Amino acid sequence: MQAPDIPSNESLRMQALVRLRILDTDRDQRYDRLTEIAASIAGTPIALISLVDSNRQWFKSSLGLDESETPRRVSFCAHAINQDEPLLVPDVRADARFADNPLVTGDPHIGSYSGFQLVSSEGMPVGTLCVIDTEVHGLSEEQCFQLRSLARVLMDMLEKDAVMYDLANTAERTILFENILKTYLPSNTWSRLQGTQG
Numbered sequence: 001m002q003a004p005d006i007p008s009n010e011s012l013r014m015q016a017l018v019r020l021r022i023l024d025t026d027r028d029q030r031y032d033r034l035t036e037i038a039a040s041i042a043g044t045p046i047a048l049i050s051l052v053d054s055n056r057q058w059f060k061s062s063l064g065l066d067e068s069e070t071p072r073r074v075s076f077c078a079h080a081i082n083q084d085e086p087l088l089v090p091d092v093r094a095d096a097r098f099a100d101n102p103l104v105t106g107d108p109h110i111g112s113y114s115g116f117q118l119v120s121s122e123g124m125p126v127g128t129l130c131v132i133d134t135e136v137h138g139l140s141e142e143q144c145f146q147l148r149s150l151a152r153v154l155m156d157m158l159e160k161d162a163v164m165y166d167l168a169n170t171a172e173r174t175i176l177f178e179n180i181l182k183t184y185l186p187s188n189t190w191s192r193l194q195g196t197q198g
Helices: 010-019 029-042 076-080 141-184 187-193
Strands: 046-052 056-063 069-071 087-089 112-119 125-133
Touching: 010 125, 029 046, 029 056, 029 125, 029 141, 046 076, 046 112, 076 087, 076 112, 076 125, 112 141, 125 141
Parallel strands: none
Antiparallel strands: 046 056, 046 125, 056 069, 087 112, 112 125
């Protein structure tokens, strides 16, 4: 088995991943629908939204796989983030990088892997939308086009969710700060700050 290389931009890549504030969050039906669509497009029993953390790949959504994460050293997705084009391996048993990978020789007995990079607006690959079969399974050009487009939609969702999270936190901090001011300022001073006469 060939362990995936660590990208030369790993520090920047990890910063982009952390900014998404997505790791270890709860399941979300919106993301589960995307993995269902991905599996339907590819005709595979397994589809994953995989984020490559420092020592693991963590699944925001998984269809056909019970695990929530696997070690990065055995991760196909950790290989995928090291290249610009999708990682398409229709027969992993015929590929020296993966033939003796424990995810191939044991559960879930991966036979084929296709990973489409999730690239942040800063150009950092943070993970993949991937489809997996237990048999040899290639994808057509049209399927690849659709899955690449779906990966872009997914990345947009991840980044917009991060912005909404930040806005919600800012609003909560503002309310907390206002409540503190109300507690310690005279009421007429607080009224003037609010633009009213007390």
